[in-house]
Structures are given as C-alpha cells and as structure tokens.
Amino acid sequence: MNLIGAQLGLVEPGIVEISLPYRADLTQQNGYLHAGVVTTIADSACGYAAFTLMPEGSGVLSVEFKVNLLRPAQGESFIARAEVIKGGRTLSVVRADVFAVDKNQERTLVATMQGTMMCLIQNRERQRPDQ
Amino acid sequence: MNLIGAQLGLVEPGIVEISLPYRADLTQQNGYLHAGVVTTIADSACGYAAFTLMPEGSGVLSVEFKVNLLRPAQGESFIARAEVIKGGRTLSVVRADVFAVDKNQERTLVATMQGTMMCLIQNRERQRPDQ
Amino acid sequence: MNLIGAQLGLVEPGIVEISLPYRADLTQQNGYLHAGVVTTIADSACGYAAFTLMPEGSGVLSVEFKVNLLRPAQGESFIARAEVIKGGRTLSVVRADVFAVDKNQERTLVATMQGTMMCLIQNRERQRPDQ
Amino acid sequence: MNLIGAQLGLVEPGIVEISLPYRADLTQQNGYLHAGVVTTIADSACGYAAFTLMPEGSGVLSVEFKVNLLRPAQGESFIARAEVIKGGRTLSVVRADVFAVDKNQERTLVATMQGTMMCLIQNRERQRPDQ
Numbered sequence: 001m002n003l004i005g006a007q008l009g010l011v012e013p014g015i016v017e018i019s020l021p022y023r024a025d026l027t028q029q030n031g032y033l034h035a036g037v038v039t040t041i042a043d044s045a046c047g048y049a050a051f052t053l054m055p056e057g058s059g060v061l062s063v064e065f066k067v068n069l070l071r072p073a074q075g076e077s078f079i080a081r082a083e084v085i086k087g088g089r090t091l092s093v094v095r096a097d098v099f100a101v102d103k104n105q106e107r108t109l110v111a112t113m114q115g116t117m118m119c120l121i122q123n124r125e126r127q128r129p130d131q
Numbered sequence: 132m133n134l135i136g137a138q139l140g141l142v143e144p145g146i147v148e149i150s151l152p153y154r155a156d157l158t159q160q161n162g163y164l165h166a167g168v169v170t171t172i173a174d175s176a177c178g179y180a181a182f183t184l185m186p187e188g189s190g191v192l193s194v195e196f197k198v199n200l201l202r203p204a205q206g207e208s209f210i211a212r213a214e215v216i217k218g219g220r221t222l223s224v225v226r227a228d229v230f231a232v233d234k235n236q237e238r239t240l241v242a243t244m245q246g247t248m249m250c251l252i253q254n255r256e257r258q259r260p261d262q
Numbered sequence: 263m264n265l266i267g268a269q270l271g272l273v274e275p276g277i278v279e280i281s282l283p284y285r286a287d288l289t290q291q292n293g294y295l296h297a298g299v300v301t302t303i304a305d306s307a308c309g310y311a312a313f314t315l316m317p318e319g320s321g322v323l324s325v326e327f328k329v330n331l332l333r334p335a336q337g338e339s340f341i342a343r344a345e346v347i348k349g350g351r352t353l354s355v356v357r358a359d360v361f362a363v364d365k366n367q368e369r370t371l372v373a374t375m376q377g378t379m380m381c382l383i384q385n386r387e388r389q390r391p392d393q
Numbered sequence: 394m395n396l397i398g399a400q401l402g403l404v405e406p407g408i409v410e411i412s413l414p415y416r417a418d419l420t421q422q423n424g425y426l427h428a429g430v431v432t433t434i435a436d437s438a439c440g441y442a443a444f445t446l447m448p449e450g451s452g453v454l455s456v457e458f459k460v461n462l463l464r465p466a467q468g469e470s471f472i473a474r475a476e477v478i479k480g481g482r483t484l485s486v487v488r489a490d491v492f493a494v495d496k497n498q499e500r501t502l503v504a505t506m507q508g509t510m511m512c513l514i515q516n517r518e519r520q521r522p523d524q
Contacts, residue, residue: 036171
C-alpha cells in the first residue's frame with residue numbers, strides 16, 4: 001500500500017474506501033492503471049471492510065476474490081469502495097467497486113470485485129498454514 | 132512489472148512464466164507477499180500466455196480473473212506460471228499457478244488463478260471502451 | 263428452467279427477476295436448495311438481464327460466473343434478481359442476488375453472483391465454437 | 394443429482410468423477426446442456442472430492458465457485474472430474490473440468506471450475522448459518 005501510494009479514506013462498520021492518486025509508474029503502456037494495481041486496492045479495501053466487523057485482536061486474510069475489469073482505468077485518482085455483504089465468525093463475503101475519478105471529481109466504475117475474507121483469531125493464527 | 136521487479140522467464144506458445152525476487156517492500160507486516168502482488172504477476176503471466184497465441188499486431192486485455200490464495204506467500208522468489216486452457220479469436224481462458232521458491236529451488240503452490248483474456252486487434256482498439 | 267419450475271418475473275431494461283417455488287426434489291439431504299439450482303436461476307436471470315439490453319435478433323451466452331453461497335437456501339420460494347453492471351456490444355457484466363422468501367414474503371440473501379454474458383448476433387452464431 | 398440423472402463414477406482420495414447421460418430436458422433451445430446443469434455436476438464433483446479427504450462424520454458445503462464455460466456442451470454424455478488442489482482442516486480448494494463425451498468416447502473440455510469447499514464437523518453444524 002505504501003509502495004503504490006494508497007491511502008485509507010472512509011472507514012465505517014463494514015464499509016471502507018481506499019484512494020490512490022495517479023502515478024505514471026503504476027500504468028501500462030496505454031496510460032491505464034495496471035489490473036494488478038486495481039486489484040490491490042480493491043483487495044485491501046475488502047480486507048479492511050471485513051476487519052471493521054471482526055473482534056479485537058483479529059487478523060484478516062484474503063481467501064479468494066474475483067475481479068471483472070469493466071473499463072480502462074484512467075483518471076486523476078482512483079477509489080476502491082468495499083462493503084461487507086455477509087459477515088461471519090470465520091468467513092466474510094465482501095464486494096468492492098473501483099472508480100476512476102476525473103478532474104471534476106466525477107466517478108466512473110472501472111472494476112468490481114467479489115471476495116471472501118477470513119478472520120484469524122490471534123491464538124488460532126498458528127494453524128493458518130493449514131487453514 | 133518494473134515497479135515490483137518482475138521478469139519474464141519461460142515463453143512458449145500458450146505458456147509463460149514470470150518470476151519475482153523477494154523484496155521487503157512487497158510484503159505485509161507478517162513478511163508474506165501481498166495478495167495484490169501475487170495477483171499482479173499471475174495476471175501478467177495470463178496476459179502474456181494468451182498473447183503468445185494471438186495474431187501479430189494484437190493487444191491483450193484482462194476481462195476478469197479469480198484467485199484462490201492457498202498458503203502464505205513466503206520465499207526467496209516467486210514464479211507465476213500461466214497456461215492457456217482454451218484459446219479463441221476474441222476470448223482466451225487461462226490458468227496460472229503462483230509458486231513460492233525456497234533456497235533449494237523447491238516450489239510450493241501459494242495461489243491459483245483462472246481468468247479470461249481478450250484479444251484487441253489494432254484497428255478495433257478504439258472500440259474498446261464499449262467492448 | 264421448465265425442469266425445475268422456475269418462472270420469469272419482473273423484466274425491465276437491464277433488470278430481471280426469476281422465481282422458483284420450493285420443491286423437495288431440488289433440495290439436498292438437509293432440506294436446503296442445492297447450490298446447482300441456486301446457480302441455475304442466478305445464471306438464467308443474468309442471461310435475461312443482459313439480453314434485455316441487446317439488439318433484436320441477438321442470442322445470449324454465459325461466458326463465466328462466480329457465486330458466493332452465503333446462507334443455507336431454505337424458504338417457501340426463491341428469487342434471483344439480476345442487474346447489468348456494465349452493458350457492452352459484445353460482453354456484459356451482470357450481478358445477481360438470490361433470496362430465500364419465507365411465509366411472510368420476507369427476503370433473505372442466500373447467494374450472490376458476478377458474471378460475464380456474451381451477445382451472439384444471429385449471423386455470427388456459427389462462429390461461436392471459436393468465440 | 395437424482396433429478397438430472399447424474400451418477401458417481403471414479404472415487405479416489407482427492408479425486409472424483411461424476412457422469413451425466415444426455416437428456417433432452419437438460420438442454421437449451423440449441424441442444425446444448427444448460428450452464429446450470431454443467432455447474433451442478435462440477436460443484437457436486439468438487440464437494441465429493443473435498444469430502445474424500447475429510448475426517449469421518451464431516452459434512453461438506455460449497456463456499457464459492459467460479460466457472461468458465463469454454464465450448465458448447467453437446468455430447469452423448471458428460472463427465473465432471475474434480476481434484477483437490479489444496480486440502481485444509483476447514484477449507485479446501487478444488488478444481489473441476491467438465492467434458493462432453495461423444496460416441497467414440499472422446500472427451501472435449503467444455504467448462505472448468507475453481508472453488509472452495511468447507512468441512513462441517515458434525516457438532517459444529519449448528520453454527521453453520523453464522524459460519
């Protein structure tokens with residue numbers, strides 16, 4: 001997150017936004033944000049959103065996610081907004097939309113993610129490699 | 132790809148490997164490679180693998196992909212190996228496995244991706260925003 | 263759709279609902295609707311929703327979809343509600359929620375799908391096997 | 394499974410095949426097997442494959458799956474072959490390929506699934522709605 005310059009924005013129970021200013025070294029030849037970067041901010045937003053609903057001392061882990069890339073990701077900045085669809089003791093299902101933001105602060109949806117996040121309780125963590 | 136230090140390895144028709152040396156700034160607090168980075172090299176490998184089967188002058192675009200994160204991504208380096216499952220004139224379905232490689236060059240599977248890549252013919256490219 | 267007794271409900275541009283009355287032979291040992299049936303009505307709703315935005319004479323085909331199963335699917339009936347997130351000339355991205363409906367007509371979200379549908383123009387149909 | 398006439402074939406630790414004879418009422422207008430039916434046998438095969446590696450007294454539940462539909466599903470019969478990619482105490486990741494089988498017993502790959510199955514220990518089952 002530091003590497004790409006992403007920042008945590010809105011944080012509410014079950015909802016999190018992460019913003020990312022445009023940077024040339026995050027784009028492909030065509031000037032569009034790389035799909036991997038789009039995915040990185042969406043996944044991070046999903047993880048944090050799930051985390052807001054977890055008990056104190058928990059850790060969070062991405063189990064799986066799926067991304068549909070809808071439009072070229074070009075803009076002044078980008079926002080990933082994640083919302084928990086279904087919280088759970090162990091697994092949470094989260095959805096994230098990624099928007100490109102232009103000079104006039106207008107948002108265009110460029111990608112959407114649906115994923116599963118896992119809650120790691122501190123003293124269960126050792127079991128993780130075996131899930 | 133440059134930003135994270137990934138390099139193209141094996142390239143055969145329909146099969147591509149991308150390797151990534153360990154770097155501390157690509158990891159999370161726990162020392163594991165960030166899921167976004169794992170996804171980035173898997174997606175890039177999928178794109179290149181599909182590209183090897185496309186006609187000259189084509190461009191390639193990720194339509195969608197899904198990743199299952201299987202184990203903590205810790206290693207000396209990482210390899211994403213992608214293979215085209217079904218090539219097509221417009222759409223190709225590609226699978227990628229991401230391995231962590233230890234000091235002894237042993238590979239452990241840490242993630243697996245299944246995705247769809249799209250062929251952009253040069254003179255169709257302008258139509259892209261509308262797919 | 264006939265086989266399982268599903269019926270088309272609401273149809274608006276880009277939005278379609280399909281309903282399915284409970285039937286014992288569609289359930290598993292535990293009385294919950296089989297995941298395959300949940301998926302079938304979600305996929306059909308996605309296909310129809312995309313179809314409502316396609317030009318006359320088109321056919322529609324599922325390219326891929328992903329389903330998260332959120333809660334046991336038990337109810338008097340079930341409704342799959344699909345909405346097009348991004349229409350396109352060739353590919354449309356569609357999301358569907360599947361609800362269990364109880365005696366009091368209250369809906370509980372039991373599954374959610376994110377998928378890609380493809381438009382087949384009549385005279386392109388022959389090319390389909392090669393996409 | 395009974396409803397559509399599917400049958401369990403090969404069963405080995407971590408590998409299961411399910412077969413389905415052609416039946417007109419499982420197809421769409423064009424004579425191809427409905428995507429929902431393709432998914433149903435793939436999901437069932439994934440569940441059984443994960444189940445073969447679980448401790449006695451377990452139940453199995455689909456958490457999520459993703460399907461890419463590769464070619465029209467036309468054949469004399471169909472086989473879904475699932476293999477566990479990564480078993481785990483709670484979650485297992487499974488891949489399934491669905492083949493159309495012609496008169497000469499030749500198999501053509503028509504769909505591929507990647508999904509997550511969950512192990513339900515008998516005395517944990519009551520907790521399920523909360524996962």
